[in-house]
Each structure stands twice: as C-alpha cells, then as structure tokens.
Amino acid sequence: MxxxxxxxxxxxxxFAFGMVAGCGGKAGGGKEAxxxxxxxxxxxxxSGAVASYGSNARDGALLAIEQINEQGGILGKKLKAIExxxxxxxDEAMSVSADLxxxxxxxxxxxxxxxxxxxxxxxxxxxxxxxxxxxxxAVSVTVNEKGETLDYIFRVCFIDPFQGTLMAQFAYDxxxxxxxxxxxxxxxxxxxxxxxxxxxxxxxxxxxxxxxEGFIKGDRDFRATLTKIRSLNPDFIYVPGYYEEVAPLIKQxxxxxxxxxxxxxxxxxxxxxxxxxxxxxxxxxxxxxxxxVEDPNPKVQEFVKAYRAKYNKDPDAFAALAYDAVQLLVxxxxxxxxxxxxxxxxxxxxxxxxxGVTGKMTIDEQHNPVKAGVIIEFKDGKQVMNTRIEPK
Amino acid sequence: xxxNVFANRWGKLGAEILILAFIFLFVQYxxxxxxxxxxxxxxxxxxxINIILAVSLNLINGFTGQLSLGHAGFxxxxxxxxxxLTKFMGMPFLVGLVGGCLAAAAAGFVIGVPTLRxxxxxxxxATLGFGEIIRVILQNIExxxxxxxxxxxxxxxxxxxxxxxxVITIATIQNLINSSYGRAIISVREDEIASEVMGINIxxxxxxxxxxxAFFAGLAGGLxxxxxxxxxxxxxxxxxxxxxxxxxxxxxxxxxTGAVIAAAFITLLSAALQAFPAIRMIIYALxxxxxxxxxPQGLMGNKxxxxxxxxxxxxxxxxxx
Numbered sequence: 001m002x003x004x005x006x007x008x009x010x011x012x013x014x015f016a017f018g019m020v021a022g023c024g025g026k027a028g029g030g031k032e033a034x035x036x037x038x039x040x041x042x043x044x045x046x047s048g049a050v051a052s053y054g055s056n057a058r059d060g061a062l063l064a065i066e067q068i069n070e071q072g073g074i075l076g077k078k079l080k081a082i083e084x085x086x087x088x089x090x091d092e093a094m095s096v097s098a099d100l101x102x103x104x105x106x107x108x109x110x111x112x113x114x115x116x117x118x119x120x121x122x123x124x125x126x127x128x129x130x131x132x133x134x135x136x137x138a139v140s141v142t143v144n145e146k147g148e149t150l151d152y153i154f155r156v157c158f159i160d161p162f163q164g165t166l167m168a169q170f171a172y173d174x175x176x177x178x179x180x181x182x183x184x185x186x187x188x189x190x191x192x193x194x195x196x197x198x199x200x201x202x203x204x205x206x207x208x209x210x211x212x213e214g215f216i217k218g219d220r221d222f223r224a225t226l227t228k229i230r231s232l233n234p235d236f237i238y239v240p241g242y243y244e245e246v247a248p249l250i251k252q253x254x255x256x257x258x259x260x261x262x263x264x265x266x267x268x269x270x271x272x273x274x275x276x277x278x279x280x281x282x283x284x285x286x287x288x289x290x291x292x293v294e295d296p297n298p299k300v301q302e303f304v305k306a307y308r309a310k311y312n313k314d315p316d317a318f319a320a321l322a323y324d325a326v327q328l329l330v331x332x333x334x335x336x337x338x339x340x341x342x343x344x345x346x347x348x349x350x351x352x353x354x355x356g357v358t359g360k361m362t363i364d365e366q367h368n369p370v371k372a373g374v375i376i377e378f379k380d381g382k383q384v385m386n387t388r389i390e391p392k
Numbered sequence: 393x394x395x396n397v398f399a400n401r402w403g404k405l406g407a408e409i410l411i412l413a414f415i416f417l418f419v420q421y422x423x424x425x426x427x428x429x430x431x432x433x434x435x436x437x438x439x440x441i442n443i444i445l446a447v448s449l450n451l452i453n454g455f456t457g458q459l460s461l462g463h464a465g466f467x468x469x470x471x472x473x474x475x476x477l478t479k480f481m482g483m484p485f486l487v488g489l490v491g492g493c494l495a496a497a498a499a500g501f502v503i504g505v506p507t508l509r510x511x512x513x514x515x516x517x518a519t520l521g522f523g524e525i526i527r528v529i530l531q532n533i534e535x536x537x538x539x540x541x542x543x544x545x546x547x548x549x550x551x552x553x554x555x556x557x558x559v560i561t562i563a564t565i566q567n568l569i570n571s572s573y574g575r576a577i578i579s580v581r582e583d584e585i586a587s588e589v590m591g592i593n594i595x596x597x598x599x600x601x602x603x604x605x606a607f608f609a610g611l612a613g614g615l616x617x618x619x620x621x622x623x624x625x626x627x628x629x630x631x632x633x634x635x636x637x638x639x640x641x642x643x644x645x646x647x648x649t650g651a652v653i654a655a656a657f658i659t660l661l662s663a664a665l666q667a668f669p670a671i672r673m674i675i676y677a678l679x680x681x682x683x684x685x686x687x688p689q690g691l692m693g694n695k696x697x698x699x700x701x702x703x704x705x706x707x708x709x710x711x712x713x
Contacts, residue, residue: 046669049626085669087662090627091438091620096666098431118543118622123430138540145544189538 037080038073038339040065040329041100041108043120048088053112053318057134058083059311060319061109064326067306074333086111090119097123097131106339107132109325112318114138117153124152130345132156132329134321135290139193142367154348154367156324156356160190163265163288164197166373166389167238170286172205174375174387175261177236179210181229183222183249185241186214194240194265210234215245222249226256235260242267247276254281263287269376269383279381290317291358292374292385303357317358324356359388407703416555423551433551437619439659440554441612444561446639446651448608451565453637454646454694455574456601457581458508459516461633463609465503465523468628470496470610471617472536475545478618485548489614496610497603499526504602508595523633530625541624542617549619557615561608566648566696568604577601581646642683644690649697654690 042061045054065079073079082103086093093111097120100108107130111117114136124131133141133155142153158166171177180202185191199209210232213225226249229237237253239246239262246268253262261284268287293304293314303323307315315323331354333339336347351363359372370391377386419436422428428436445463452460474492477483483491507518531539568574576597579587584594617623639658643650661679665672683691 047672049631083669084666085672086666087672090622090624091434091616092662092666094620095431095434095438095663098429098434099666102429102431115541115622115624115626119620122547122621126430140540140543189540 036077038077038333039103039105040079040081040326041097041105042081042083043086043093043096043100043108043110044083045088045112045116046085050088050113053135056316057110057112057318057322060315060322061326063307063310064323068330074330075337075339086116088116090116093119094123101127101129105129106341107329107344109322109329110134112136114141117141121150121153125150128152129341130154130348132325134325135318149366152345154363156328156358156361156369157290157321158371158373159368161193161197163373164194164240165201165391166288167263168198168201168205169392170375170389171236171263172202172207175236177207177261179208179234180236180238181211181232181234182209183213183215183225183237183239185217185245187217190267191240195238198238198240217245219245220248222252223256226253226258230256230258237262238264240265240267243270243273247273250277250285251281259284261286266290274381282378282381285378286375286386288373289376290373291320292376294385295374295388297388299355300357320357324358327356328354360390412559420551435659435663436551437549437554439656440558441616442639442655442659443558443652444608444612445636446643446655447561447565447648448605449636450640450646450648450651451601452605453640455569455581456577456598458598458602459512460519460602461516461630461637462503462519462523463636464628464630464632465526466496466500466606466609467613467616467632468526468530468625469499470613471623472530474614475542475617475623476536478548479542479545485618489611492614493607493610496613497607500603500606501599504599508598508602520630523630527625527628539625541622543622545617545621545623547619547621549615554615557611561611562648573600638680642680642690644692644694646694647690647692647696649695650690650692653692
C-alpha cells in the first residue's frame, strides 16, 4: 500500500515533466512546416470588447488568402493562415504573437487596435518578424519614443492626422474654400492632430485660417463659440471630433444660420449623427474615411462582390484594410522573391504604388502608407461617397 | 524515518524551501536551455501575475468575506506608479515595485475607510465604482498618456522577480491568516456582531485586509507593466476585476491553495483556447457552470495544501487531511 502510493506520485510527477518537455518539442517542430506552405499569422480581436473589428478583419484577410491560393499561391507555395484570438487585450495579443512566431509564420496580420499592436511590438522586434497592422491609426505604433521607425512594424491604414491633410485638399480644391475656421476637441490628441494637419495643408495651399477654437469632451452647448465664428464669415468649418459633440454642434450651427460646408474625420462615422443632428442640418457636411463600399473603383467593387458572395454581408473598413494587408504582404513576398521574414521586411519598406482596395499606397520611411482616402457626404441623412482624394 | 522530519517545525520550513528552490531552478533551467520559449515564458508570467492577484483578492473576498470588485483599480495604481518611478524618473526596478505597492496600499486605505462600513451588495457596488474612478482618472492624466497609456516600458520583470513576488505574496498572506490577526479577520467573516462583542474592531480589521490585498494587487500591476511593454487604463477595467473574482470563487473562497490552482487553471485554459475563438467563451462558461453545479464551494473549498499534508499523503498516513 505504502509503496504503491509513492509510485503513483512519482508517475504523476514524471508525467508532468513529460508534458512540459513535450510542449517544448512541439513548438520547435512547427518551423519545418513552413517549407511547403507559407504561414501567415492572424492575431485578431475575435472575442472581448472589440470583437466586431477583429472578426470582420479576419474575414477580409481569409478572403484574400483564399483568392491568392485559387490563383495558384505564390512562389509555388500555398498560403496558410493561423488564426488566434487575443481577447481584445494587449497582454493576450503579446502571447498570441509569441505563439505564432514559434509556429514559424513569415509575417503577422493584426491586431486591429493600436494598443494591442503595441503589445505585440516587443515580440515582433525580438524575433525579427514583420507585423502589418490593418487599422492601428495612432502615430506611435510604428515609431519608438525617440521617433525612430520600428523596423518590423508596418500598417496599411493612414495615421489619424493624415485625414486633416485630405480634408484640407478637398475643402480647397473641391469645395473652393479659402477662409476656414477650425473647431477642435482640445481634450483629445486625435482631434488636435487632425486640426494641425488640416491647418498646415490648408495654409500651404494658399488658404487662410480665420479662427481656431476649442471645446472639451462632454460639452453640449457651442452657441457662444459658433456666434463668434459666424461673425468672421468663414466659408468652411473643420470640426475634427467625435459624433457625441459634433452632432449637437452641427445642429446649433445650422440653427444660428451658419450654412457653410462643415467637415470632419472618421470620428463622425456613427448612426447617432443623423439622429441627433437631424437629416436636413447634415446636408453640406463631409468627413474623411478609409474606404467606402460605394466606391465605383472596379477593384473595390470586385472585392465587395467577392466578400458578399463569401460572407453574405457588406465588408466594413476593417475587412477592407485586412484584405489589403494580406495583399500587401503578398506583393512584398513577390518583390523579395523570398519568404525569409528579413527579406519581406525590406521589401515592405520599399513598396511603391501598391494598388489596394483602400487606395493606392506607398510606404514612407516611417512605415505609414501615403494613400488615398474617401470623402463621405451626408445627403438627407444618408452617407454617400463624394469622391476619393489622392494625396499630393 | 525520513518522513517524520515533516512533523518538525524546522523540518517543515526546510522542506518548503527545498521545494521552492526546486521549482525555481527547474523553471529557470528550462528557460535558460530554451525548452520554454518566449510563448511559454509569457504564459508563465501571466500565470504568476494572476496567482498574485487571486491570492490577494482571496484575502479580501475569501478570508475577510468582503465582496470587493475594485481589484483591477489597485493593480492599475501599482502599474502606473511603478512605471512612472522606473521609466520617467529612472529609479531601479525594486524601488518602482515597492513604490507601486505602497501607492496601491494607500489607495486601498483611502477607498477602504469609507466603503468598508458598507456591507454585501453595497460594498461591491462602491468598490466597483472606485475601481472605475481610478481608471477614469488615469484616462484624464496627460502625463501618463491619457487613454493611449504608456508605451515602451522597459522589460524588467524576469522569472526571478515573478517567483519572488508569488512567494512573498503567499507567505505574507498565509502567515497573516495563521496569526491572531488572521483569526480576527476570519471571525469578522463568520459573524460580525459576535466578533464585535468579543472586542474586535471590525472596521480596522477589514481595512487591514483591504490594504494588504491592495498592496499585492499593486505588486501584480508593477510586474505586469514591466513585462507587457504597454499599459493603458482600458486594461484595468472592471472585467479584469471580474476575471480575478472568477479565479477566487473557482478556487474556493478562503483557500489560498484554491486561488493558486484556479489562477493557474484559468490562465492555461485561456491560453489553450486562443486557437478556438468561436468556442472559447462557450467552453469557458461551461466549465464555470459545471464547477458551480458540482462543486459550489470551489475547487478546494476552504482547505489548504501544505507540505505537512503532502508529507502525510506521501507516507500514506491520515488520508482525511
């Protein structure tokens, strides 16, 4: 009796050792699979707070991989996706990317939010595997605090402030505005960044900024500021904020008789806009966004058709951006003529004029794409694509 | 007999040290030779941090019987203060960690004194609210990055730090529980009126447990921040507190061993299910429901596993322990 009990414990202990050793062995073996297939890691928010971003992006990425495999793969090899859920948290995103790296991926697509991408950054940098972020728009994602570019981190979306540049071009060239007023959310970097880039581009083009006013998140009454702006007679007002403040602001502006065009960024993109501001008040307002399903560009329509056929729903910006991220990776593998992550990284940094669903892009020295955006216009409460703006 | 040494107090301490040294060297060896790759190391890190969180919350929820839902808030305080000390002020890691712990304990005191006069649901809601207040305050401090948080935190947490953190947490809380303070704390849980009659100042013991729990949550936060490169207020929302609470309830309210086992179980389960996003939450929920149906007192109930019991099991005596 006494002996057998000891034996049981010893066996259990040995079993535990064996499990640990077995795990180690398996992870090492994974790398060999990469010889026949090109493994792409998908690290997405499939559960948790922003699960909808991640699931749509995963669908977009898988569609791209499927299409490429149907066309015979690349360099004579098929692509294979390994998808993992990061539970919408930065620490899980880190452990997922470490797991993917040990499986022998050539590059990682995702995560979607800036913070979760930053969670993966040290793992990607340590292991020298490129990461392509589909939708991480914070400036700090691709650079460290000294402002140096992080070698292995790329993205296919424009950075937040770049929307200011696009809107300035649109206001000056398409709307013919010359005197603009800026009303920004002074409590938020996103809004300030957009306002700065708008101001810079608008002045460079020869326009004039007649007023630059601020509000704070949570403000609901903008009449005093708007009255002041009205007296300066601008022909365009730029309000790069979130819909919570922008919607009542537009309503009050129209009530005060300010009927000039008003513009903003993707923070406007919400069904609440129409509900709060009212259909009629929103006429002659425009905002920048990454992509629109209505874009008549044949490349976009082809993608929308394929996506609808496969998933029976409309692709949102996350799906489109993730689709582009995979296509960009494939382009880089082609350019490099190699599946070595180091070569892929170098090719990614040199991508020029890549034609994606979300626009033509060139990767700049900070690994941000210089690319087109779309201008969405509100027409009787409906979002309608106005035009696609190419950066100059 | 060799096994009789477990009965002796010094022998027990020696055996504990031996076992701890063995675990430490075992993992350290595997990390050094590379059997544990980066992925395994990240999981080990999460595991240790979750153990510290669960064991410290168990002191408040399990031993003192006060339902606190603000643990993530204290973790946030520890994380932010330690990062400010190390990254912004250039102090050594140990100073950062201790500073974070003390700040979290101070926050625990400030929050505990007014709220611990409340009971049951009211206390739960008050602590939940305070946890959220901490998060919102952090979101609005520009110095620590606002909602975007702090990125590029130097990686200083190693297996050695984690192991020390876990051992210190468990040793402190176990020794507290086995002291006269601990008996007072447990009596508060069992019957507040009876213990007051016995001359125990209930509020001060509740605050004591709360402050110590917050202290170690701060330790977990400091270790977390210096491993995971980025901290942002969103990481420390109330869902994080719930995660820890689930570990405590699963392990058994009032069992440190249970908290450790449940923290390990949930961390490993969560890692294993990364590849199955569709069924991840279903399996997770199912396991919790089944456990609560068939073992409502938690995995360990309020039992503990100690070297003494291990020795008894080993030598085949007294199975009931």
